[in-house]
Amino acid sequence: PSGQLSLMDSDENEQGLPPVPKKLHAKNRIKLVQRLKEVAPNSVVLFQGGHLINHYNTDTVYQFRQESYFLWLFGVREPGFFGLVEVNTGSSLLFIPRLPEEYATWMGPIPTPDDVTEKYGVTETYYVDQIDEILAKRKPENVLLLKGLNTDSGLEINPAEFPNRHGFSVNSAILYPIISECRVIKSPEEIELISNACAISCSAHKKVMQSISKCQFEYQVESLFMHTCYFTGGSRTTAYTNNCSSGCNCSILHYGDAGAPNSKEIFAGDMCLFDMGASHSGYASDITISFPVTGKFTSNQKIVYEAVLCARNAVINSAKPGVSWVDMHVLANKVMLQKLTEAGLLVGEVDAMIEAGLSGILQPHGLGHLLGIDVHDVGGYLPNTPPRPKQSYLKNLRTARILEEGIVLTVEPGCYFINALLDKAFADQNLSKFLNKSKIDEFRGFGGVRIEDVVVITNTGCAVLSPLPRSVEEIEQFMEQQIMD
Structure with a gap:
């Protein structure tokens, strides 16, 4: 429908998929940051996106579906990403997996950090193995992680795992109710x-x-x-x-x-x-x-x-x-x-x-x-x-x-x-x-x-x-x- 394209920043891409609504996800990040400034200034929020799931012990994988909170914030379609949002500035960072050269043979061109920054409209993009380095440079008072109970399924969402988690002040209680409430009222x-x-x-x-x-x-x-x-x-x-x-x-x-x-x-x-x-x-x-x-x-x-x-x-x-x-x-x-x-x-x-x-x-x-x-x-x-x-x-x-x-x-x-x-x-x-x-x-x-x-x-x-x-x-x-x- 013609109305859909009004939300987007570009025409349909070469795969025929609707383009990523970058402005929508940017607005979602602003909405979250505005709420968090009241309770957790000088913090950063670290999210872990979804990953591929195999059919038991086979090499066949289920069709990928992005983790919902990550999708709401960043619109990312690929697996293996992390994302960070700075509460004070609203800056948004994505961390992408460092893929091996043979990936290009089987799955197509390997996106660069600049490609990802442009595609998803974030401030900067780095590799997943740089998370600790970037966190250390930004020196947040707290790293807010997503942990909470889904009252429909009775299942908990697990917080992001990163190598030097114990080297930072981590809080996994603040974020879940705030971001969940943000998702209730639709734009x-x-x-x-x-x-x-x-x-x-x-x-x-x-x-x-x-x-x-x-x-x-x-x-x-x-x-x-x-x-x-x-x-x-x-x-x-x-x-x-x-x-x-x-x-x-x-x-x-x-x-x-x-x-x-x-x-x-x-x-x-x-x-x-x-x-x-x-x-x-x-x-x-x-x-x-x-x-x-x-x-x-x-x-x-x-x-x-x-x-x-x-x-x-x-x-x-x-x-x-x-x-x-x-x-x-x-x-x-x-x-x-x-x-x-x-x-x-x-x-x-x-x-x-x-x-x-x-x-x-x-x-x-x-x-x-x-x-x-x-x-x-x-x-x-x-x-x-x-x-x-x-x-x-x-x-x-x-x-x-x-x-x-x-x-x-x-x-x-x-x-x-x-x-x-x-x-x-x-x-x-x-x-x-x-x-x-x-x-x-x-x-x-x-x-x-x-x-x-x-x-x-x-x-x-x-x-x-x-x-x-x-x-x-x-x-x-x-x-x-x-x-x-």
Whole structure:
């Protein structure tokens, strides 16, 4: 899209990749330095980029993905780099591996430090084996290293390792919460890149919808989506494992892994739930569509779909700065449960259902998550933000933040008929009293519905970055038109 190039400093390079948005990463470094000046002046920040990972003990490597914090700061695409930022001056340095001569034979020309300085718009570039020398010359009071816990994965990021680490005053406590908070509020340039990834994904999702009658198996849907993203949008990878579920598989929340590799045959009576998002220019998208294979909703499909759609619409109409994400989750649950009650699947008061935890039976996951360079982006739970709620129906929320302008997140309510959870609910008197068993049993094997959009919080509300046919009428009209074409 033409809008993307406005962020860049040069035309596309000879490999056809979008150029590195040097101005964006420079702004990110300035943002970090401004925060750090208040708490750690006279310091430098040292980061370690990602490295190649082999397939076990073979000489085949996984496709490289840059470490996310390093990408946010420097935009570097290659492995083996280190980066340094001076807090007082804002100067930025990259350290590149000193590659052997034979590298040029197998991998192409070896970049010089000057090449790297120009490509990434940093102040200077040196070799990795010069880190100690450069640090000694600059004599920082502290070397700040990145160490902290990702609250989505439960995994820690390891601080940079360099030879003379013990020769400097090192602090690994200050940096993580500050840089993570910096990543939460997206700049206009970042929002444009995310919008671009969403546009690529939406085009591919529409292609899937118009071609579903030609897809006999779920993996053909996955193939078509990935091909469309790459062929028409230049998106080489998706942001996460593709979930191309149909029929009963739609109730498997993380379907599509190695044990269930999108392999089921698609049948005419199935609902489809396709959760796929392109990654482009380092930024993710995360979009889910649900629709009937035939292009026409049955009465039961319409009941579930519209319950989820009403929940989605309620959140999009209510989300704005100052609103609690916890309240948005509860709102979505209440709207969905009310619609299911009106359809005869549930009985009783919706507020009582919420307090009893019934919403967690039908929608075990949270309403959505922060999105950016990572599909589950950092910043969900940080110091000085609301803690993870303890209630059973809220414990899976990936954040409890108060919304602010510039936050990008997903809105993804869902309704699933998961046998293990339904059996648990029917065995619990506190839950079973809300369930119309004969009606619920009609939906065993139905699977589920999820509608997932990417939104950005604006100064007055929120804007959807993933425009797709969403209402029953829009979906049926779109698919009828495409089938006729």
